[in-house]
Amino acid sequence: MHIYFSTFITGLSDIIEKELKEKIEDVSIKLIQDTFIIYETSVPKDRITSLRFFNNTFVLVKTFKTIDTSTKAINKIIKETINDQEFFHHLNKNIPKKKNSFRIVISVDNQMVSPDKNVLYKLENKISEKLNMQIHRSLPDVELWYFIRREGNAYFGVRLTTHTEYTKILNKGELHPELANILCYLSEPSKTDIFLDPFAGSGAIPIERAIAFPYNKIIAGDYSIHVIKTLKIKTNKVKKIIEVKKVDALTMSNFKDKTINKIVTDPPWGINIGKELDLEYFYRTMLQEFYRILKINGIIVILIGKKDIFENVLLEFSNQLQLKQQYNILVSGKKAGIYKLRKYI
Numbered sequence: 365m366h367i368y369f370s371t372f373i374t375g376l377s378d379i380i381e382k383e384l385k386e387k388i389e390d391v392s393i394k395l396i397q398d399t400f401i402i403y404e405t406s407v408p409k410d411r412i413t414s415l416r417f418f419n420n421t422f423v424l425v426k427t428f429k430t431i432d433t434s435t436k437a438i439n440k441i442i443k444e445t446i447n448d449q450e451f452f453h454h455l456n457k458n459i460p461k462k463k464n465s466f467r468i469v470i471s472v473d474n475q476m477v478s479p480d481k482n483v484l485y486k487l488e489n490k491i492s493e494k495l496n497m498q499i500h501r502s503l504p505d506v507e508l509w510y511f512i513r514r515e516g517n518a519y520f521g522v523r524l525t526t527h528t529e530y531t532k533i534l535n536k537g538e539l540h541p542e543l544a545n546i547l548c549y550l551s552e553p554s555k556t557d558i559f560l561d562p563f564a565g566s567g568a569i570p571i572e573r574a575i576a577f578p579y580n581k582i583i584a585g586d587y588s589i590h591v592i593k594t595l596k597i598k599t600n601k602v603k604k605i606i607e608v609k610k611v612d613a614l615t616m617s618n619f620k621d622k623t624i625n626k627i628v629t630d631p632p633w634g635i636n637i638g639k640e641l642d643l644e645y646f647y648r649t650m651l652q653e654f655y656r657i658l659k660i661n662g663i664i665v666i667l668i669g670k671k672d673i674f675e676n677v678l679l680e681f682s683n684q685l686q687l688k689q690q691y692n693i694l695v696s697g698k699k700a701g702i703y704k705l706r707k708y709i
């Protein structure tokens with residue numbers, strides 16, 4: 365058995381708990397707080413690192429008693445680590461093979477902080493000596509994290525997930541894969557689905573659907589020719605069959621009535637090609653078209669930046685679209701809502 369902790373998007377505890385239990389058969393959840401979960405399982409580590417709905421995952425090495433988040437308290441837990449023999453034994457067991465260098469990261473409520481340098485150097489030297497590893501503060505093979513939370517809990521873990529910083533690999537406005545994964549999951553994926561994202565942009569949602577879930581057909585649409593061109597190149601690289609086509613989501617002229625099972629999408633947040641949108645008109649026309657092309661019992665999962673306008677428009681559809689779930693989240697620090705709707709007549 366191993367104990368792990370993972371971080372995830374704020375506001376989504378319920379759905380994370382459900383998806384984790386579904387994907388990892390013997391999981392036992394020890395603690396779940398907003399953006400943070402601790403759990404135990406016997407499945408191989410690569411099954412854990414391949415869970416696509418977490419931001420980051422760590423194997424838990426040590427838990428600290430309630431602390432505050434002051435530098436003094438942080439120095440105290442580092443000193444406590446230095447003097448803990450069992451800690452080094454446990455750490456050694458959990459360093460992945462062929463990892464020769466490390467650095468220590470200290471995160472307080474997801475912000476990096478620096479402790480007293482002397483205390484930190486002592487710990488670095490001791491880890492280096494005991495585990496025969498090099499200290500590499502810029503490009504290490506493995507990161508060792510103190511993860512300290514406002515609620516007063518603190519953990520030390522070995523980071524298992526390693527992805528390049530998203531600001532370097534994602535296009536402007538492109539959704540993080542974890543969020544795309546959760547949006548797709550909420551739509552209750554099935555292998556018979558005809559799936560559509562009519563505002564596909566860089567394609568985060570249709571690509572995630574193709575990689576992580578079953579489907580019959582995936583259609584990625586956007587009305588910008590330029591976006592479509594780039595998206596075609598990108599989806600070809602994924603080597604999954606995704607039909608990319610020019611779509612105007614406000615007319616959907618290339619879709620017949622009742623032909624789509626699932627729509628998962630992220631419409632413009634207010635401004636499109638430098639022009640401010642009349643969002644009330646935009647949302648109303650979009651929902652009319654979504655309703656028209658959806659099969660009965662079809663599902664819409666939609667990420668919305670301007671929740672108040674959307675919720676007012678949604679009231680007009682209360683006889684056609686049933687609101688199944690709603691989550692309040694943050695996307696790049698901005699408030700947003702996820703809405704899951706079902707067409708019921």
Ligand SMILES: C[S@@+](CC[C@H](N)C(=O)[O-])C[C@H]1O[C@@H](n2cnc3c(N)ncnc32)[C@H](O)[C@@H]1O
Nearest residue numbers: 538539563564565566568586587612613630632
């Ligand atoms: C918020 S972005 C989608 C970002 C996307 N989820 C991603 O990960 O890159 C909205 C997209 O909708 C497109 N768009 C705007 N109005 C549209 C319309 N009427 N029909 C189809 N696409 C439209 C824009 O070109 C833009 O790519």
